[in-house]
Structures are given as structure tokens and as C-alpha cells.
Amino acid sequence: MPTQFRHTLIHLAVAGACAVLSMPGQAQEATAAAPSDPAAAPTAATATDAGGVSTVLVSGSRIAARGFSQPTPTTTLTADDLAKAAKPNLFETLIELPALQGSTGRTTFTYSTSSGVQGLSSLSLRGLGTIRTLTLLDGQRVVGANVTGVTDVSQFPQLLVKRVDVVTGGASASYGSDAVGGVVNFITDKKFNGFKFNAEGGMTTYHDDKNGTLQAAWGRGFANDRLHVEVSGEFTKENGIDSPGFGEVGANGRSWYMNPALQETTKAMQAAGAPRYKSIQHAQHVQYAKYGLITDGPLKGTAFGPGGTPYPFQYGTGCVGNFCIGGDLSGSVGAGTNLAMNFKREVAYGRVSWDLDADNEIYVTGNWAQVTSVFSPNPGAAKQGNLGIKCDNAYLPASVAAGCAAGYPSGVMQVGTANAEFPVNLTVHPTRTQRRFVVGADGRFNLFGKDWSYDAYAEHGENTTVIHVQDIT
Structure with missing residues (x-):
């Protein structure tokens, strides 16, 4: 357009x-007596x-x-x-x-x-x-x-x-x-x-x-x-x-990008004398994955691969607030531009x-x-864990639909996604x-x-x- x-x-x-x-x-x-070096003035x-x-x-x-x-x-x-x-x-x-x-x-x-x-x-x-x-x-x-x-x-x-x-x-x-x-x-x-x-x-x-x-x-x-x-x-x-797309690997083998982020510790969890904010690298967001991540209820931590195939999401270690260190990282969008x-x-x-x-x-x-x-x-359009997906959604895998029906009385589970299915060539x-x-x-x-x-x-x-x-x- x-x-x-x-x-x-x-x-x-x-x-x-x-x-x-x-x-x-x-x-x-x-200033008539000043030097007139053309390189200097x-x-x-x-x-x-x-x-x-x-x-x-x-x-x-x-x-x-x-x-x-x-x-x-x-x-x-x-x-x-x-x-x-x-x-x-x-x-x-x-x-x-x-x-x-x-x-x-x-x-x-x-x-x-x-x-x-x-x-x-x-x-x-x-x-x-x-x-x-x-x-x-x-x-x-x-x-x-x-x-x-x-x-x-x-x-x-x-x-x-x-x-x-x-x-x-x-x-x-x-x-x-x-x-x-x-x-x-x-x-x-x-x-x-x-x-x-x-x-x-x-x-x-x-x-x-x-x-x-x-x-x-x-x-x-x-x-x-x-x-x-x-x-x-x-x-x-x-x-x-x-653009190299998703993940930490840069274009044509560039490896300098380390997906930095700032972890914030809540005041209730903050130890005496400890910093509230911490700068980390290889940050994995816990509220979305490349193609989708269930973020609440008994199915929390179930991610979706290409075609909707479910798999257990790897969060990484040292999780504080919205970020962990390491883990899946396939949905990282920072290196995508x-x-x-x-x-x-x-x-x-x-x-x-x-x-x-x-x-x-x-x-x-x-x-x-x-x-x-x-x-x-940046590829996709990350949406952090607040998308409501109904348990009777026709596109859910059978195992996920059954688990949703059994474990979510409201009939709705929360999902976050990097929207990797969006065109990558925008x-x-x-x-x-x-x-x-x-x-x-x-x-x-x-x-x-x-x-x-x-x-x-x-x-x-x-x-x-x-x-x-x-x-x-």
C-alpha cells in the first residue's frame, strides 16, 4: 500500500x-598576520x-x-x-x-x-x-x-x-x-x-x-x-x-548478537543489598515462543512448532520476572531486522x-x-501471553484440546506467540x-x-x- x-x-x-x-x-x-594554512582553517x-x-x-x-x-x-x-x-x-x-x-x-x-x-x-x-x-x-x-x-x-x-x-x-x-x-x-x-x-x-x-x-x-x-x-x-x-529471521544467529554467520535484556526483581523477592535490576544475555522471554506458548494452567510450558506440533518448552535457567537465561531462544526477534x-x-x-x-x-x-x-x-509481531484460545478451537492438536477441556473450567487458555507465521519478507x-x-x-x-x-x-x-x-x- x-x-x-x-x-x-x-x-x-x-x-x-x-x-x-x-x-x-x-x-x-x-587577523592579517595569522597563518593561512588551508588545512587548518x-x-x-x-x-x-x-x-x-x-x-x-x-x-x-x-x-x-x-x-x-x-x-x-x-x-x-x-x-x-x-x-x-x-x-x-x-x-x-x-x-x-x-x-x-x-x-x-x-x-x-x-x-x-x-x-x-x-x-x-x-x-x-x-x-x-x-x-x-x-x-x-x-x-x-x-x-x-x-x-x-x-x-x-x-x-x-x-x-x-x-x-x-x-x-x-x-x-x-x-x-x-x-x-x-x-x-x-x-x-x-x-x-x-x-x-x-x-x-x-x-x-x-x-x-x-x-x-x-x-x-x-x-x-x-x-x-x-x-x-x-x-x-x-x-x-x-x-x-x-x-534479515536473518528468528533466533540469535545473525545474517551470514554473524555471532555477536546475544539477545540482551534487563531482569527486574520484585521488591518482595529482592534480597537485602541486592540489585533490583540485572543485565543478562541470551535472554529467553517466558511469555511467548516462536509459534506459540501456553502461559497458564496445567498445560503451561507447552509450546507449538511448525504446523502446530506440541512440545515441552525449554525456559532456560535463572528465571526472574519475564526472562530466563538460555533455553529455546528460537523465538527471539531482536536479531531479525x-x-x-x-x-x-x-x-x-x-x-x-x-x-x-x-x-x-x-x-x-x-x-x-x-x-x-x-x-x-523485525519478523513476526510478538504477543506476550494474553491471547485467549478456546479449548474447542478446531486447529488445536487433539492432545492439547483434551488437556484444555479437562484442566481449564473457563474453556479458555492463555497463549503467547512471536507470530512467526507472519510473512518473514515484510x-x-x-x-x-x-x-x-x-x-x-x-x-x-x-x-x-x-x-x-x-x-x-x-x-x-x-x-x-x-x-x-x-x-x-
């Missing part, structure tokens, strides 16, 4: 130097005519200054840093930064089938959430990829990215309330000349999640370099890691600019992107398509003996999400 929603952004921004016109000049004079500089002083756009403050003078902590990843990581998606490189550990991507599990967050590459700074981290492209806002307005980094033109500024301190004073956690600004190479091509592939140690990436970019100047044109195209396919979604991204990008003079330009950009992923949630297929266009102008000029700068752009963006859920009952 498909679900569809669309998010549209029409944005007009004009950033002038009217209120802080003198500050860039002061910052330049005060992000630079997008043009030298002034007399003093050779550079104007540097700083993501952390929106004021021209050098990297070490930024008012909030900023981490910069250069194009070389990103290339050395050799990841199929730039997003996977960024989330290795400690400040971005709370980000969501194709390895993020979610129970929801209709939110559109499956496979969404969204950044979260300092664990404050994706909606509190502002993600920009060349300092400009990008249309959200779902109803919360969160940006999908996988839809960005990644081969032309020159650097990424990660402002790890709050920047809401400069950017608004959605930058409480910080800002991540992707800076593209706007004057790229030549042709570059990138092809890579790989797979895991377990010979799964095979992936391949093809990227190409071309740029050239015309009319004495006043007209500049650049385009790029990208394709990435990652096969993902399939896929570890990595099947993922495909296609991106096309173009930019055309015209230099009015050495310091002023007008430009237009276009970006089309489509990201498709396939997500497998999958969610979200497809996000972005169309984004920007027209803008930026530059600087001298008026009344003062340096003025401006940056103005108008943007139209659409992001359409279509979700298909397959094999649901």
Missing part, C-alpha cells in the same frame, strides 16, 4: 552587510588589492574571519579527508565524527512504516536530534526530505564537495532555532575546471552488503572565464544485509555562473536526486525524489569609502516521498 507526501520549500534570502559592514574589515586587519578567499588580506566565510558565525577566530567550535573536513575515507556515501564518513554519532542512516532501525525515515541520511549533532541540526549546502537551506523538515545528505552532489564545516556548538543565534545542536555546511567547488571520475566497490568480511559507486564531474570556463559551467552525476548501489538497508542513490547537479566583474557574480544551480531504500523490520520501500533550483547573486563593492558585501538567492525545492509496504498481512 503506497503512502505519499510532499515537502516544498520556497526560500528567499538576502544577506547583506548593512548591520555589520565594518566588522569584516576589522576582523581582516586584526577553511578558506574561500579572495585577496584585497592593497593589503593582500583575505575574506573568509565562516560557517560558525556568518562573519568574515579566519578559522581560529570562530566563536563556536568548528571541525573542517577537506576534500582529501573525504576521499581518503573511501565511503560509498559521504554521510557514512561524517558520522564517524564523535559529535555526529546520533545521526540516522541506512543502518538505523525504526518500527515505523509510514514516517519515511527509513534510509534517510540525516545528521544529529551532540545527540540533540536531527530536527535540531541545521544542514546547509553552500550556506543555503535545502528542502526537507520528510514531514519534519529533516534534510537528506544522500541527495547532495558529493563529488564536487570541497569541504564540510561541522559547527559543533549551538548556532541558533545566527541561523535560527533549528540550529540549536549546530550546523553542518557542505561547501562545493564553484570554480571546478576539468574532469574527474571516481569508481569504487566493496563488501563486508561476511561477503554481503556489496556496494558500488560511480561519480563523474566536469567543469569549464568560457568567455575569458567569466562564464563558468559545471555538472556532476552520481550513482551508488548498496545491497545491504538481509536487517543490519543495513538495501540502498540506491542517483544524483545530478549543475551550476552556471557569470562574473559581472572580479568581485560580483550571478548564478543558477539545479539539483535532482532520487534515493531508494528497502527496510526489513519490507518497506521508501523512495524520495528531490528537485531543487536556486538563482542568486553575491559579491562585494565599495561605497562611501566602505566595503559592502551581499549574498542573495531565491530557491524553489520539492521533495516527494512514496512509500510501498510489501507482504504485510
